[in-house]
Amino acid sequence: MSKKGGEVTDIRLRVQQLIYEAIDDLQEAGKERIEKTPETVLLGRSSAFDSLKLVNLIVAVEQRVEEEFGFAISAIANEKAMSEKSSPLRSVSTLAEFIAGIISEQRHG
Amino acid sequence: MVNSAGIMLITGTRKGIGRYLVEHYVKKGNRVIGCSRQPTDLKLDGYEHFCLDVADEPRVKEVFFEIRKKYGHLDVLINNAGIASMNHILLTPVSTVTSIFNTNVIGTFIFCREAAKIMKKTGGRIVNFSTAATPLRLEGEAIYAASKAAVVSLTEILARELADFKITVNAVGPSPLKTDLTRGVPQDKMDRLINRQAIRRFAEFRDVSNVIDFFLKPESDFITGQIVYLGGITGS
Numbered sequence: 001m002s003k004k005g006g007e008v009t010d011i012r013l014r015v016q017q018l019i020y021e022a023i024d025d026l027q028e029a030g031k032e033r034i035e036k037t038p039e040t041v042l043l044g045r046s047s048a049f050d051s052l053k054l055v056n057l058i059v060a061v062e063q064r065v066e067e068e069f070g071f072a073i074s075a076i077a078n079e080k081a082m083s084e085k086s087s088p089l090r091s092v093s094t095l096a097e098f099i100a101g102i103i104s105e106q107r108h109g
Numbered sequence: 110m111v112n113s114a115g116i117m118l119i120t121g122t123r124k125g126i127g128r129y130l131v132e133h134y135v136k137k138g139n140r141v142i143g144c145s146r147q148p149t150d151l152k153l154d155g156y157e158h159f160c161l162d163v164a165d166e167p168r169v170k171e172v173f174f175e176i177r178k179k180y181g182h183l184d185v186l187i188n189n190a191g192i193a194s195m196n197h198i199l200l201t202p203v204s205t206v207t208s209i210f211n212t213n214v215i216g217t218f219i220f221c222r223e224a225a226k227i228m229k230k231t232g233g234r235i236v237n238f239s240t241a242a243t244p245l246r247l248e249g250e251a252i253y254a255a256s257k258a259a260v261v262s263l264t265e266i267l268a269r270e271l272a273d274f275k276i277t278v279n280a281v282g283p284s285p286l287k288t289d290l291t292r293g294v295p296q297d298k299m300d301r302l303i304n305r306q307a308i309r310r311f312a313e314f315r316d317v318s319n320v321i322d323f324f325l326k327p328e329s330d331f332i333t334g335q336i337v338y339l340g341g342i343t344g345s
Binding site for chain 2: 056059062066074
């Protein structure tokens with residue numbers, strides 16, 4: 001694996017952890033716990049997130065990522081984000097990969 | 110907001126009404142953050158200034174990141190930055206349209222979005238700027254009025270989208286003020302314009318801050334999606 005490829009993998013794993021932490025913050029007392037795995041579905045009918053909860057999750061992830069990496073990242077929710085088929089919000093792992101790509105791109109210009 | 114000192118962000122603060130609002134709210138004990146494209150000579154305890162173009166998304170996000178790191182919250186956003194260009198549509202280049210919409214609509218949108226991300230935990234108040242030119246359908250101001258009509262729609266819809274976060278979104282629509290925006294308008298045109306108001310005088314800066322003060326009062330937490338025009342002009 002190239003040096004840059006390895007870096008993206010490290011970032012992706014860290015971002016995945018930040019997504020789990022953001023999900024923890026959204027868990028409501030007394031309600032069924034939202035599962036935290038790379039395959040956890042974020043968008044669509046089988047998602048445990050209603051639209052408002054998903055908005056809250058995305059903003060919480062964006063803020064955690066910015067705090068962790070120390071710079072403002074470009075908006076996560078772009079035109080692609082709400083299309084169920086190709087959206088980076090399909091699952092925790094696709095979102096982590098998407099954000100890792102943004103971070104790597106911004107770091108390396 | 111905002112019983113006592115709050116953190117406020119005001120755009121377009123180098124001169125005119127924006128500068129007045131900085132002085133007004135610093136005097137009330139708030140911590141005010143302002144911005145403009147050019148540096149400011151305004152130095153006040155309780156005021157800090159960023160140089161940016163409000164439509165420059167990456168730069169605006171950087172500034173919000175700084176605000177979040179430094180203060181952790183934001184109570185008030187006042188989207189004052191705006192530009193106008195008065196011309197007949199047959200003589201209006203697309204570059205003017207782009208420039209006006211970038212500042213007035215896209216700038217307002219980016220600031221609302223980024224402010225709401227910070228405000229959503231604790232609630233907040235957003236005040237946008239419309240203009241009397243929109244309900245008066247002023248000839249020669251098609252693009253400016255259209256851009257502010259977009260701000261009206263943005264305000265009304267964001268009021269609904271952000272209500273669950275206890276963020277109110279309102280707008281003030283000044284009638285003519287003596288600022289850079291109206292300096293180039295011929296006197297007879299200004300007179301005709303003012304004669305269409307119920308109360309026939311130029312607006313003062315204090316008329317604008319009075320409406321904003323109302324939107325920011327703690328008791329105004331049930332006031333959202335409202336556009337308040339000055340001088341007796343009514344929206345439609």
